[in-house]
Amino acid sequence: MTQQSSQEQELIRINYGTPRPYKWATGKYIGKLYKEAKENKQLVTNRCPQCKQLLWPPIAFCGRCKVDAGEDWVVMNQRGTVVQYTYLVVPMWDPHYGEKFANPYPTATIKLDDGAYLVSRLQEQDPEKLKVGMRVEAVWKEEGRGTGMGDVLYFRTIEE
Ligand SMILES: [Zn+2]
Known part of the structure; x- marks a missing residue:
């Protein structure tokens, strides 16, 4: 059972001074988005070959059609x-x-x-x-x- 106090709780603050750099793989599709944004200031995505919808963010398959989205890249x-x-x-x-x-x-x-x-x-x-x-x-x-x-x-x- 928890009792509530009318006094305000004292909060403890912990500062971490150690940088924690890390890298992660962005994959073929998000990697393309990151690369074009960084190098060319462009927003790119891919288009579903079946329904022709733009898939945003770029992805490997179309959730609507359940097909491989392919690499029909579009500069938006x-x-x-x-x-x-x-x-x-x-x-x-x-x-x-x-x-x-x-x-x-x-x-x-x-x-x-x-x-x-x-x-x-x-x-x-x-x-x-x-x-x-x-x-x-x-x-x-x-x-x-x-x-x-x-x-x-x-x-x-x-x-x-
Ligand atoms: Zn589709």
Whole structure:
């Protein structure tokens, strides 16, 4: 049985000073996405040979058709439309790299013009300017690339 105290719990903080670098294999499909993002600032994916749908992220088989997806690679348009957004105002940390995100921290589900959906940060910080349907395009990091979609710094608002 747990008893609750009206006193606040004391939290113990443990700092790890030892770096823990590691490598993992990304495989043929995600590896291609990472390579193209890093070297060419491109978002690539593959297309199912049967249903012709873009498979995002790139994958070895089409879940709809249950067939080998093959390597019909497509360089996707980096422009898209915001279909949903979230405006976070609490501190967040990148679970992969441990870096603290900016605060506030707008993120969005974006439907790229080629039809693929992805989630990314938005450059726009003014909540009054965030709208479903706003047009955006990818802005890439100049340095430190090699993390796939993490190489996209954010999507900036565009006028068309
Ligand atoms: Zn298919």
